Amino acid sequence: MIKQLATRKSIATVTVVALAISVLTMGTSSAADATWNCTPTKAKPVTVRLIEFFAGPARTPLLNAYARQFEAKNPNVKVEIISPSQADSAAKITQLLQAKNVDIVEPAGAIMGQAMSAKQLANIYPYFSKTKGWAGLTDYSKFQAELYGKNTTYMVPNGYYVKAAFVRPAPIAAGAPDVLAKIKKGTATWADILAAKSSNTATSSMYAMRGARASFTQAIFIIRAYNAPDLNSGGYWNKSTKTSMFNSAKSKDALDLMMKIWKEASPAASVAWGYPEMVQGFVDGTANYLIQDNEVIQIVDEKYAPFDSGKWFMAQMPKGPTGYAAQDVSGGGWSVAQSSKCKNIATNFLDFITTDPQHSSFARAYGVGPVTKTAASDPFFKTGAWAIYDKIGKDPKELKLDGSDVAQVCYGEFFTQADKDMQAMYAGSLSTTDALKQWATFWDTKCINPVK
Amino acid sequence: MAASVHKLVRKDGKKAQNILAPLWFLLPALIMVAIFIYYPVLATANMSFKNYKLFDQSNIFYNGFENFRGIFKDLAFRRILQNTVLWVTVSLFFQFFIGFGLALYLKSKFKFSGLYQGIIFIPWALSGFLMGLVWKWIFDDNLGVLNDLMLKLGLIETPIPWLSNANWAMAAVIIANIWYGVTFFVIMILAALQGVPNEILEAAELDGCGKAKSLFLVIIPFIRPTLILIILLRIIWITNFPDIIFGMTSGGPNQQTHILSSWLVQKITYDQDWGSGSALGLMMLGVLFVFTIFYLLATRLEKESEGN
Numbered sequence: 001m002i003k004q005l006a007t008r009k010s011i012a013t014v015t016v017v018a019l020a021i022s023v024l025t026m027g028t029s030s031a032a033d034a035t036w037n038c039t040p041t042k043a044k045p046v047t048v049r050l051i052e053f054f055a056g057p058a059r060t061p062l063l064n065a066y067a068r069q070f071e072a073k074n075p076n077v078k079v080e081i082i083s084p085s086q087a088d089s090a091a092k093i094t095q096l097l098q099a100k101n102v103d104i105v106e107p108a109g110a111i112m113g114q115a116m117s118a119k120q121l122a123n124i125y126p127y128f129s130k131t132k133g134w135a136g137l138t139d140y141s142k143f144q145a146e147l148y149g150k151n152t153t154y155m156v157p158n159g160y161y162v163k164a165a166f167v168r169p170a171p172i173a174a175g176a177p178d179v180l181a182k183i184k185k186g187t188a189t190w191a192d193i194l195a196a197k198s199s200n201t202a203t204s205s206m207y208a209m210r211g212a213r214a215s216f217t218q219a220i221f222i223i224r225a226y227n228a229p230d231l232n233s234g235g236y237w238n239k240s241t242k243t244s245m246f247n248s249a250k251s252k253d254a255l256d257l258m259m260k261i262w263k264e265a266s267p268a269a270s271v272a273w274g275y276p277e278m279v280q281g282f283v284d285g286t287a288n289y290l291i292q293d294n295e296v297i298q299i300v301d302e303k304y305a306p307f308d309s310g311k312w313f314m315a316q317m318p319k320g321p322t323g324y325a326a327q328d329v330s331g332g333g334w335s336v337a338q339s340s341k342c343k344n345i346a347t348n349f350l351d352f353i354t355t356d357p358q359h360s361s362f363a364r365a366y367g368v369g370p371v372t373k374t375a376a377s378d379p380f381f382k383t384g385a386w387a388i389y390d391k392i393g394k395d396p397k398e399l400k401l402d403g404s405d406v407a408q409v410c411y412g413e414f415f416t417q418a419d420k421d422m423q424a425m426y427a428g429s430l431s432t433t434d435a436l437k438q439w440a441t442f443w444d445t446k447c448i449n450p451v452k
Numbered sequence: 453m454a455a456s457v458h459k460l461v462r463k464d465g466k467k468a469q470n471i472l473a474p475l476w477f478l479l480p481a482l483i484m485v486a487i488f489i490y491y492p493v494l495a496t497a498n499m500s501f502k503n504y505k506l507f508d509q510s511n512i513f514y515n516g517f518e519n520f521r522g523i524f525k526d527l528a529f530r531r532i533l534q535n536t537v538l539w540v541t542v543s544l545f546f547q548f549f550i551g552f553g554l555a556l557y558l559k560s561k562f563k564f565s566g567l568y569q570g571i572i573f574i575p576w577a578l579s580g581f582l583m584g585l586v587w588k589w590i591f592d593d594n595l596g597v598l599n600d601l602m603l604k605l606g607l608i609e610t611p612i613p614w615l616s617n618a619n620w621a622m623a624a625v626i627i628a629n630i631w632y633g634v635t636f637f638v639i640m641i642l643a644a645l646q647g648v649p650n651e652i653l654e655a656a657e658l659d660g661c662g663k664a665k666s667l668f669l670v671i672i673p674f675i676r677p678t679l680i681l682i683i684l685l686r687i688i689w690i691t692n693f694p695d696i697i698f699g700m701t702s703g704g705p706n707q708q709t710h711i712l713s714s715w716l717v718q719k720i721t722y723d724q725d726w727g728s729g730s731a732l733g734l735m736m737l738g739v740l741f742v743f744t745i746f747y748l749l750a751t752r753l754e755k756e757s758e759g760n
Contacts, residue, residue: 087698091721094506110507114724118509203594211616212704213722269593271616271705286594412507416723420707427618427706 036127038342040076046342047078048349051093053106054332055083058298059366063353066362070352077345086275100339103346107155108332110412115335116154117409122336124347125153131347133354141371144331147404156350157331158359159368161293163221164388165315166300168288172206175199183289186316186391190222190257193289193318197265208278208287209262211271211426216418219258221291221327224399225320226254234405235326236443237451244443246436254320255432259425271426291317295367297385307385314388316398323397330403331371410447417442493737496730504727519731528707528715536711539626540690546630548683551637556667558638559645569642576635584699587628591615591700618708621701625709628696633686640682644675680751687747688740712736 040046050067052060060083067079082102084092093111096102097120107115115121125146128134133156137145145153165183172180176196182188196206210218224231227245230238238245245251262270267286270278275292282290283304290296297307297314305311319325334353336346352358360375362368369389370376382390392398405411418439424430443449503515523529558569575583590598591614599611614624648671656670672679694714697703703710703718710718712732719729 088721091724094724098506110724114507114509212702267594268613269616272621272701274702281594284595409508412724413505423704423706427708429706 033343035341035343038345040074040342040345042076045076045078046345047080048103048342048346049080049082049096049101050104050334050346050349051082051084051089051096051102051106053089053093053108053111054086054366055089056086056366058295059362062362062365066353066358067349070349073352074345074348079349097337097339100337102337103340103342104350105335105337106158106332107335109406110415112155112335112407113409113411116148116407120338121154122338122340122343123152123154124156124336124343124350125151127344127347128153128156128351131351133351136355136359136372136374138371138373138376140329141331144333144371144402147330147402147407155333155335156354157333157371158354159333159363159366159371160329160331161295162329162369162389162392163291163293163317163327164392165317166282166290166292166296166312167315168282168285168312170311171201171204171285171288172196172199175201176206183315184313186395187323188315188318189323190225190254190261190318190320194257194261194265196289199288200265204285205267205270205287206265206289207261208273208281208290209266209270210273210275210278211262211423212274212277213419214274214415215422215426216415218291219255219418219422221317221325222254222258222320223251224326224401225318225324226250228320228322228324228326228399231326231399231401232405232451233402234408234450235328235399235401236405236447237449239451242449242451244440244447244449246440246443250320251436252432255436259432262426271423294369294386294389298367301385314385316388316392316395319397324399325397326399326401328403328406329400330406331369404450405447408447410442413446414439414442496733499726500730500734502727502730504725504730506724506726515727519728520735522728523732523735528710531708532710532712532715535622535709536691536713538622539629539711540687542626543629543633543690544683544686547633547637547686550630551634552641554634554638555641555645558642572638573635575632576639580632580693580695581699583632584628584696586699587624587631587696588615588700591624591628615701616705618705621705621709625697625700628700629690629693632696633690636686637682640678641675644678645671648674684744684747688744691736691740 038046050063052063060081063081063083067081070079071077082092082096089106090109090111093102093105093107094114097105097115097118105111105115105121107121129151134142134145137157141157144157145155148154167180167183169180172183176199179188179192179196179199182192193207199206209215220235223245224235227238227248227250230240230248231245232239236244238248241247267281270281270287273281278287278290279292279296279299281287282292283300300312301307307313317325317327334350336343336350340346353362354372356372356374359372360370360378363370363375364378364380370378370381375381380386393400421430421435421438425432425435500519501514501516502512503518504512554572558565558572562568590596593599593611593613593616596611596614598614599608602608603611612620614620652670652674653666656666661669691711692713694711694717697709697711697714698717701709703714707715713736716729716732716736719725719732723729
């Protein structure tokens with residue numbers, strides 16, 4: 001008996017001591033986390049590895065220049081920029097995060113959700129919120145930075161991608177002048193885009209459809225336009241029915257219309273078009289109406305004609321039957337990897353590139369919407385081709401969605417499946433009804449319903 | 453085996469040392485092969501039995517044969533398998549015969565033959581993916597130089613939908629692959645032809661062999677081992693060559709130009725489904741392994757029967 005009591009006593013003592021140690025360790029873990037307290041020395045230099053998602057000639061040289069400037073200001077720090085081709089970047093970023101061999105990543109598209117679910121990204125808010133970079137962000141950028149919760153930052157925005165229409169007026173004026181007038185006014189609907197097939201010629205078509213990777217995004221534009229304003233802030237759920245928007249009868253009308261636009265108003269070759277082919281199709285005149293992000297302005301300006309030439313103009317996206325359109329105004333951005341051995345240095349570099357004039361130059365050169373207050377007030381982003389974004393910003397009937405649904409873990413799987421379904425619809429082996437049924441089931445069963 | 457080595461050591465220590473010495477020299481290479489070939493194969497085999505999707509890394513578990521079942525059940529599988537057979541046989545047929553013809557032509561000395569050889573070898577030095585991108589623009593439905601030329605020559609009235617129609621797209625990627633792979637056969641067959649002794653050819657000529665007879669009765673039998681090996685290598689390489697397809701069509705439209713290896717790349721990179729990708733990789737390894745054994749056995753049996 002005494003022996004039993006003694007054993008119990010010793011077990012209890014060990015448990016209490018273990019608990020005390022773990023509580024003490026928990027309490028001090030963040031403060032004593034060596035990865036937030038790196039001090040680079042000559043003997044122990046620090047290398048910060050950053051991988052881009054959207055590497056390209058307009059931004060990669062600039063990032064490398066910033067890396068050299070940062071190194072000059074921070075002795076014993078080396079910044080290594082990894083710039084894979086955009087076709088490979090998703091896989092490369094995922095691999096580097098898995099291998100724990102990277103400090104800063106640009107988790108675009110579906111990577112953000114998957115990296116968050118795997119706890120591969122660090123919350124940099126406690127450190128970053130005290131920097132000049134944080135102080136300089138616009139309110140919306142701060143909102144985006146805290147998308148995963150107040151006082152948490154898993155991604156610092158580096159630019160906004162807003163969709164608008166690139167329009168070649170001459171061919172549309174020849175075949176569909178009424179539609180051109182509506183496009184100019186910003187009142188054109190998706191049905192008008194189909195009606196403008198009358199401007200098709202033997203060598204050019206009205207609409208630059210996307211048939212290759214990310215083709216389902218085209219369907220999302222039109223489905224949202226038909227469902228708006230009955231959408232949640234992330235843009236995948238109907239507020240009225242509290243289920244995914246793919247269940248609604250309006251979505252069926254929208255998708256049927258899109259398939260008509262594809263068959264009747266788009267080049268046949270666009271079934272194989274991805275991002276570069278769509279842009280090239282607009283530049284060479286194969287298609288006269290292109291919906292793309294702001295960074296395309298620079299490409300069209302250089303490859304086709306300067307904006308001032310009047311050969312092309314910018315317009316708002318087409319609207320649905322109720323006069324609404326909706327799109328994600330969420331940006332790309334940078335995240336610090338949880339596995340980074342020197343998070344303070346990595347965050348310092350993010351601070352450096354997020355402050356102006358660095359960010360302002362980056363946004364101008366790459367053609368993305370600015371994230372800082374000073375860059376946002378730059379007249380460059382309010383004139384010429386960029387003036388359309390001011391108009392979009394002020395239009396209450398063009399809903400600005402926050403990207404919270406796209407950031408869900410389920411989005412990656414949806415992305416790949418919906419792309420395959422789009423191809424099957426183009427090929428005629430899947431009906432719009434069946435596709436919508438699958439998408440609705442997917443969102444209703446595999447994703448988190450924020451409106452329930 | 454161990455006993456015999458032991459015996460050798462006891463009888464003649466020096467001799468045993470001589471036997472073990474090559475093993476020591478081979479050891480670094482064996483270690484490298486083990487790390488970079490066998491370990492990845494074993495890791496792939498392990499992963500092929502797991503639900504391993506990068507989209508949801510919190511949900512990784514062993515799922516038995518589910519990945520293999522998924523591949524067979526996939527609606528695209530049948531078409532992809534047909535495409536793979538078509539891709540390998542048609543590409544190999546034309547690559548071999550064009551390559552053989554060019555090699556025979558290049559063997560004869562003519563003005564600037566060295567320069568001509570250099571030009572012919574260029575494709576082999578280029579990246580397959582890059583070549584895929586180049587061919588993509590050549591075959592582009594609207595802007596491609598091929599459609600433009602054919603229209604101007606009056607060969608066609610409307611542009612051919614090279615990359616937007618599944619059948620035309622398959623033809624386009626195979627044409628590009630034929631162009632790319634001819635060089636390999638030219639290099640290898642030319643090297644083999646240069647090894648045929650002139651004395652034999654002269655003797656055949658004295659015996660009244662014409663050029664065609666010399667080719668079939670002297671040259672081809674002489675370079676037969678090389679031909680068997682390069683055809684085998686090429687079959688394996690073409691099967692495992694997704695580069696041009698990815699550059700030209702990424703497997704589209706509607707996954708209709710995928711072959712097994714490009715489908716595998718899609719599963720790993722775009723779908724991020726490493727479990728299914730590994731299962732597919734393992735299946736391909738198995739099929740190619742069995743094919744290689746049968747191919748080598750068949751060619752050996754054929755040789756033996758010829759000998760008898």
